[in-house]
Amino acid sequence: MERVIGIDLGTTNSCVSVVEDGVPVVIPNRGGYKTTPSIVAVTEAGKRLIGHIAKRQAITNAENTVVAAKRLIGRKWNSPQVATSIAMYQYRIVEGPHADVRIQLREKIYSVPEISAMILQEMKIIAEDYLGEEVSKAVITCPAYFNDNQRQATKDAGLIAGLDVIRVINEPTAAALAYGFGKKIDRLVAVYDLGGGTFDISLLEIGSEGVFKVVSTAGDTFLGGEDFDARIMDWLLADFQAKHGVDLRQDRMAMQRLKDAAEKAKCELSATRQTEINLPFIISTGRNEALHLQCQLTREKLEELTGDLIQQTIDICANTLDEAGLDIEDIEDVVLVGGMTRMPKVQERVAELFKREPCKGVHPDEVVALGAAIQGSMLVAEKSEVMLLDVTPHTLGIMVVGGFFEPLIPKDTTVPTSQTKTFTTVRDNQTAVKILVLQGESEKAEENELLGEFVLTGLRRAPKGEVEIDVTFEINADGIVAVSARDLETGQEQSITVTASSGLTKEEVKEMAQSSHEYLVERRRGEEAEKANQEAETLIGEIERYMPQVEEVVRGSEHGPEAISKAKEVVEHARNALRSGVPDAEMKEILDSLRRTLRMFKAVLT
Numbered sequence: 001m002e003r004v005i006g007i008d009l010g011t012t013n014s015c016v017s018v019v020e021d022g023v024p025v026v027i028p029n030r031g032g033y034k035t036t037p038s039i040v041a042v043t044e045a046g047k048r049l050i051g052h053i054a055k056r057q058a059i060t061n062a063e064n065t066v067v068a069a070k071r072l073i074g075r076k077w078n079s080p081q082v083a084t085s086i087a088m089y090q091y092r093i094v095e096g097p098h099a100d101v102r103i104q105l106r107e108k109i110y111s112v113p114e115i116s117a118m119i120l121q122e123m124k125i126i127a128e129d130y131l132g133e134e135v136s137k138a139v140i141t142c143p144a145y146f147n148d149n150q151r152q153a154t155k156d157a158g159l160i161a162g163l164d165v166i167r168v169i170n171e172p173t174a175a176a177l178a179y180g181f182g183k184k185i186d187r188l189v190a191v192y193d194l195g196g197g198t199f200d201i202s203l204l205e206i207g208s209e210g211v212f213k214v215v216s217t218a219g220d221t222f223l224g225g226e227d228f229d230a231r232i233m234d235w236l237l238a239d240f241q242a243k244h245g246v247d248l249r250q251d252r253m254a255m256q257r258l259k260d261a262a263e264k265a266k267c268e269l270s271a272t273r274q275t276e277i278n279l280p281f282i283i284s285t286g287r288n289e290a291l292h293l294q295c296q297l298t299r300e301k302l303e304e305l306t307g308d309l310i311q312q313t314i315d316i317c318a319n320t321l322d323e324a325g326l327d328i329e330d331i332e333d334v335v336l337v338g339g340m341t342r343m344p345k346v347q348e349r350v351a352e353l354f355k356r357e358p359c360k361g362v363h364p365d366e367v368v369a370l371g372a373a374i375q376g377s378m379l380v381a382e383k384s385e386v387m388l389l390d391v392t393p394h395t396l397g398i399m400v401v402g403g404f405f406e407p408l409i410p411k412d413t414t415v416p417t418s419q420t421k422t423f424t425t426v427r428d429n430q431t432a433v434k435i436l437v438l439q440g441e442s443e444k445a446e447e448n449e450l451l452g453e454f455v456l457t458g459l460r461r462a463p464k465g466e467v468e469i470d471v472t473f474e475i476n477a478d479g480i481v482a483v484s485a486r487d488l489e490t491g492q493e494q495s496i497t498v499t500a501s502s503g504l505t506k507e508e509v510k511e512m513a514q515s516s517h518e519y520l521v522e523r524r525r526g527e528e529a530e531k532a533n534q535e536a537e538t539l540i541g542e543i544e545r546y547m548p549q550v551e552e553v554v555r556g557s558e559h560g561p562e563a564i565s566k567a568k569e570v571v572e573h574a575r576n577a578l579r580s581g582v583p584d585a586e587m588k589e590i591l592d593s594l595r596r597t598l599r600m601f602k603a604v605l606t
């Protein structure tokens with residue numbers, strides 16, 4: 001049976017998992033870490049770096065290092081979150097051709113799904129190294145509160161990375177699945193997931209028959225650890241400005257150092273009550289005088305700086321309980337997911353709200369990927385032991401006269417689902433109808449997220465009101481929206497043209513997938529070449545070590561001197577090839593002659 005990997009594509013960290021002999025396991029990367037930083041960089045030499053190695057060089061290459069790309073995925077250029085990100089991050093965020101968001105690294109401009117695809121590709125490689133075979137099928141997770149544009153973009157990222165994304169599942173649902181898998185419990189569970197970039201709360205019924213039914217979900221896709229770090233940074237910046245009269249915001253390197261220090265302090269304060277932030281030579285003034293940043297941060301101060309952020313998550317939880325018509329007492333288990341739930345104040349506030357201590361024994365960084373792998377294995381299994389019933393987090397509807405929003409599928413409806421609406425022409429001989437599809441909870445269409453414009457074309461010419469078309473709005477198990485239309489009288493499918501709102505076109509995705517594939521081939525080739533070079537170096541070393549002894553033994557023999565000078569030639573030739581570089585085929589020949597020479601030497605000496 002084909003393997004399916006589960007990928008938690010996080011804002012800060014990504015994690016890949018697979019089910020082996022019925023047990024989900026997290027796959028460590030080459031460095032032995034179970035999670036990989038979701039960071040992509042391009043060096044001055046044009047080399048692409050991903051993960052820990054990208055993180056390590058972020059300070060000196062802040063402008064070409066992308067962090068938290070997930071905060072931008074599927075967003076429109078003119079959204080407030082994009083404006084905030086531009087102010088917050090050191091890399092260049094630019095406008096794309098569909099009023100979408102692009103990122104410039106060195107000379108090249110990438111779409112956000114392309115950046116995410118680089119991380120996904122890395123996770124795919126980590127899995128392939130571990131499994132020793134090629135992997136193509138994957139389940140990828142996304143925040144439960146992601147809208148259709150963000151989900152489509154996540155799926156595009158998978159396609160670009162060369163993955164067959166068999167399902168996109170919600171992060172808290174995946175966490176619940178990993179938590180309840182094989183436990184035979186019947187319980188109403190709340191999953192509180194506060195990660196680096198997003199917040200989700202999901203309420204689920206876990207049934208002993210393996211049914212995981214989401215009752216309600218809510219969240220904020222722009223609320224997470226990044227915002228906590230930003231609060232610490234703002235505090236440090238204000239303090240520095242007051243002390244020295246210098247604004248550090250203008251200096252990319254200083255800002256990157258500040259960000260690292262802020263995050264580190266935040267994490268330390270989960271274990272200690274006070275920590276020192278110490279950044280020597282943070283900036284030099286016009287008079288060439290170096291300034292240092294040094295201060296103490298206490299846990300109390302951190303809690304004061306970020307209290308309202310935690311409060312927002314608590315309010316969202318209380319709201320969703322309310323909307324679902326549930327009492328606090330109905331919740332039987334609280335599961336904490338995401339690195340930010342290590343913060344004591346977060347744990348305290350969640351425990352206070354739900355009037356119970358959260359469950360222990362769930363790994364907040366790994367549980368989402370484990371759930372994705374379980375779902376993946378179940379999707380390809382002949383008989384699945386689990387059934388996931390998730391919901392759509394936003395109301396789907398259309399714009400009607402007066403700019404109002406008419407809901408078609410309410411939020412928290414179990415997916416997949418569909419809804420049909422009949423449209424009639426309003427003018428004589430009307431041949432086209434334009435429909436705006438939106439997601440959101442506002443009565444005003446313009447306050448909701450525009451998913452796309454659908455134009456029904458080629459309508460029959462007839463007096464007004466005579467042409468009736470059924471338009472079906474569908475949300476599939478990935479939470480992705482599709483629309484189809486049918487002429488009621490003729491029974492004919494109507495053509496619908498969808499104009500990309502902020503997403504990529506099919507052609508763009510295809511091209512990006514192609515260049516991502518080419519990159520992978522090139523990279524694999526580079527790795528092979530690197531291996532060949534290393535082998536050549538080793539062989540040369542060994543041959544030279546034996547050389548004096550061999551010369552000694554064969555000195556008097558007839559063909560001895562000739563063999564020696566031949567061996568020296570082979571070594572010399574290999575040296576030159578290593579220095580100047582040669583095509584792969586030539587390096588193969590060189591390796592063969594080195595191996596032959598070494599064999600001959602060894603034979604002489606035995």
Ligand SMILES: Nc1ncnc2c1ncn2[C@@H]1O[C@H](COP(=O)(O)OP(=O)(O)OP(=O)(O)O)[C@@H](O)[C@H]1O
Nearest residue numbers: 010011012013195196197198225267270338339340
């Ligand atoms: N000990 C700790 N105390 C406080 N915060 C922590 C601790 N460890 C990690 N974090 C924070 O948790 C966040 C990362 O969490 P996680 O890896 O779960 O996020 P993610 O899955 O990448 O993001 P998301 O789910 O939002 O897309 C970072 O902001 C990090 O600083």
Ligand SMILES: [Mg+2]
Nearest residue numbers: 010171195338
């Ligand atoms: Mg996460």
